[in-house]
Amino acid sequence: xxxxxxxxxxxxxxxxxxxxxxxxxxxxxxxxxxxxxxxxxxxxxxxxxxxxxxxxxxxxxxxxxxxxxxxxxxxxxxxxxxxxxxxxxxxxxxxxxxxxxxxxxxxxxxxxxxxxxxxxxxxxxxxxxxxxxxxxxxxxxxxxxxxxxxxxxxxxxxxxxxxxxxxxxxxxxxxxxxxxxxxxxxxxxxxxxxxxxxxxxxxxxxxxxxxxxxxxxxxxxxxxxxxxxxxxxxxxxxxxxxxxxxxxxxxx
Amino acid sequence: xxxxxxxxxxxxxxxxxxxxxxxxxxxxxxxxxxxxxxxxxxxxxxxxxxxxxxxxxxxxxxxxxxxxxxxxxxxxxxxxxxxxxxxxxxxxxxxxxxxxxxxxxxxxxxxxxxxxxxxxxxxxxxxxxxxxxxxxxxxxxxxxxxxxxxxxxxxxxxxxxxxxxxxxxxxxxxxxxxxxxxxxxxxxxxxxxxxxxxxxxxxxxxxxxxxxxxxxxxxxxxxxxxxxxxxxxxxxxxxxxxxxxxxxxxxxxxxxxxxxxxxxxxx
Numbered sequence: 001x002x003x004x005x006x007x008x009x010x011x012x013x014x015x016x017x018x019x020x021x022x023x024x025x026x027x028x029x030x031x032x033x034x035x036x037x038x039x040x041x042x043x044x045x046x047x048x049x050x051x052x053x054x055x056x057x058x059x060x061x062x063x064x065x066x067x068x069x070x071x072x073x074x075x076x077x078x079x080x081x082x083x084x085x086x087x088x089x090x091x092x093x094x095x096x097x098x099x100x101x102x103x104x105x106x107x108x109x110x111x112x113x114x115x116x117x118x119x120x121x122x123x124x125x126x127x128x129x130x131x132x133x134x135x136x137x138x139x140x141x142x143x144x145x146x147x148x149x150x151x152x153x154x155x156x157x158x159x160x161x162x163x164x165x166x167x168x169x170x171x172x173x174x175x176x177x178x179x180x181x182x183x184x185x186x187x188x189x190x191x192x193x194x195x196x197x198x199x200x201x202x203x204x205x206x207x208x209x210x211x212x213x214x215x216x217x218x219x220x221x222x223x224x225x226x227x228x229x230x231x232x233x234x235x236x237x238x239x240x241x242x243x244x245x246x247x248x249x250x251x252x
Numbered sequence: 253x254x255x256x257x258x259x260x261x262x263x264x265x266x267x268x269x270x271x272x273x274x275x276x277x278x279x280x281x282x283x284x285x286x287x288x289x290x291x292x293x294x295x296x297x298x299x300x301x302x303x304x305x306x307x308x309x310x311x312x313x314x315x316x317x318x319x320x321x322x323x324x325x326x327x328x329x330x331x332x333x334x335x336x337x338x339x340x341x342x343x344x345x346x347x348x349x350x351x352x353x354x355x356x357x358x359x360x361x362x363x364x365x366x367x368x369x370x371x372x373x374x375x376x377x378x379x380x381x382x383x384x385x386x387x388x389x390x391x392x393x394x395x396x397x398x399x400x401x402x403x404x405x406x407x408x409x410x411x412x413x414x415x416x417x418x419x420x421x422x423x424x425x426x427x428x429x430x431x432x433x434x435x436x437x438x439x440x441x442x443x444x445x446x447x448x449x450x451x452x453x454x455x456x457x458x459x460x461x462x463x464x465x466x467x468x469x470x471x472x473x474x475x476x477x478x479x480x481x482x483x484x485x486x487x488x489x490x491x492x493x494x495x496x497x498x499x500x501x502x503x504x505x506x507x508x509x510x511x512x513x514x515x516x517x518x519x
Contacts (some may be wrong), residue, residue: 063416086418102284103460103469112406117418121399144363148464165414174416 001210013041015077015237016172016204017062024057024073029058034071035227041171042237044198044205045216052235055208056176058230063091063174076171082096087116090165092175095157095182100150105158107145110135113164131167139163157184162190171195187211191218199237254491263374263383264442264495265485271439271451272481274393276312276473278435279452281428284408290327290429291449293342294436297349299445301437302370303356306387312370313385320433328429373444373496375485382441389434392508397433404428405466416500423451443496451477454503458510476506 008097015221024032033052039045039062049055053224060066064080073080076088111124111132112210136142139159144152149160158178165173175194179187188251191214198205226232255261282290301319305312357367360378369377378386397404406414413519414447415421431502432452439448456475458467484499 064413065412086417088414089411089416090369091416093410093412097412098284099284101460102409103463103466104405104409105465108405108466109409112402112409112413115402115406115414115417120403120419126404140293146464170494 003029013043015039016043016075017039017206018072018077019076020072020074022061022068023067024048024054024061024066024071026057028138032061032068032227036071037225037227037232039204039206039234040096041204042198042202044219044235045207045239046233047206047208047218048210048212048215048233049228053229057228058210058227059176059206060176063089077139084117087118087168088115088171090168090173092158092161092165092168092173092178095154095178095180098149102149104138104149105145106141106147106149107132109149109160110164110167113167116168129159131185135163136168140163146147154182155190158182158186158190162193171202172204172206175205175209177208177210179209179211187214190229198235254312256486260376260378261485261489263378265482266394267378267383267386267442268375268481268485268495268499269478271389271435271478273474274435275389275439275448275451276455276459276477277393277397277470278432280470280473281404282432283406283453283456283460285462286442286450287342287348288453289339289342290432293346293349294320294433295440295445295448296346296353298433298437298440299367299370300349300352300356301389302353302440303353303367305359306367307356307360313441316370316440317434317437319349320437321430323436324433328426334382339354345449353365359444359502369444371442371445372494373440373442373447375442375495378441382438386438388437393431393435400424400427409466434491443499447496447500450500450503452509454500458503458507461510477503480506495505 014039017037017189019035019037022032022035025028035058047055049058057066061068062075064073064075064083064189067081072223075083076085078085111128113135114124114128114131133142136145141156141163143158144156144160149157152160162178173194179190182190192208194205195218197203215233222233223231224234268503279291282288300318301316302312304319305315308315327345329339330344334340364452395484403414403419403424406417406419407428408419411421414424436448436452439451443451457474459469459472459478463472480499480503486494487502488495488498
């Protein structure tokens, strides 16, 4: 599809995620067997598979939520157990992973993207509030800052979680089925936004999705990797860096 | 009215205000993590420790505290073994606590009045040592919560996200449970083991109806619980009612009024 990509791949970018002969078993049941895969910088990796194929397991291992039964995983070149630069990883959870009655405001949720191992015991000051304002601005949700998260629509909640993931300007963005339960127009806007981020900003994407149209449309029909019933599609970006480092232009 | 200036009443008020501060501070995190019942469980286990303390003649609250901390470790362990059944580990430890307590009770017949004071609270018998223990635990809880407020927020809101941010999730979980054990083992002297979880959960339940942000819900739950402690103790003192029960009933009355008030506003 894009021959120049495969030629230049060997040296063009660093490895972001390396999975080396990784297996995972849940109790006695093997979910993932001897799987090796490399995600390069500025890859967009789409993960597709039926329910129960182990997509979520695979993704949870890649962000350190589950230790593999055997094999090794490296993040940014470091073994995942010793990896400490977690502010380089942005994470957008599944929509139903939080309690909708939780009394948190949009601002409180977005700010929580800054709470990492390196920020423990540190106070949240004006600089952090500014970062939060910027992230809200970029996602066009500034007017929702004082609302409770449970009062928002699915599409708005998704923007909140994306804003939270983007507040650190991460190098790797991990999205777990981000468009479940969201109407078609909002989905289309969302995909357009992350495609722009991928094409023009120095970011790598890993997305678990049910949206075959989007995955095939953006990453083609040839899976680059396969793990049991899971297919991994990849699109690498060599488009020039966006001239404007500020992200606010990227929203429609 | 002279009861209100008596030494024992002022000690009760001091102890009550301290517990009224720490209990909802921990309780709001427990309620939001759907672990409301952990308060009851740890209280029952604490009673087992208190019974043993009375039996072997060691400071009962101290033994109870050790039991509660041990139980909180066991709950965390069981919670991992039965992922997705958080309440199962709580139920197992609770029955274990009750079993141990009744075992120790029957071993040492003859201290029944003392046991009652731990089951139903005996805030008027707080002595100097009790107040120092409650004071120390209040300081520990406030320091821990204020240093790690934002981390506890993220952990409570979304444990996975806390993990991916590199927060020491295991340690933070453990810390919350140990703090809970500390608060409960001291609170049973105030409201009694049977009513302890009321102080943890009802202020949080009420503040969830009113708060517009997480910070507000924490502040509201502390304010609500302190009001209940002061008003409950004064009412109990004047009309000679059981203080622990009066505080809890007043908390429930505030909850009901809040629910009705909210209905009235939205109707």
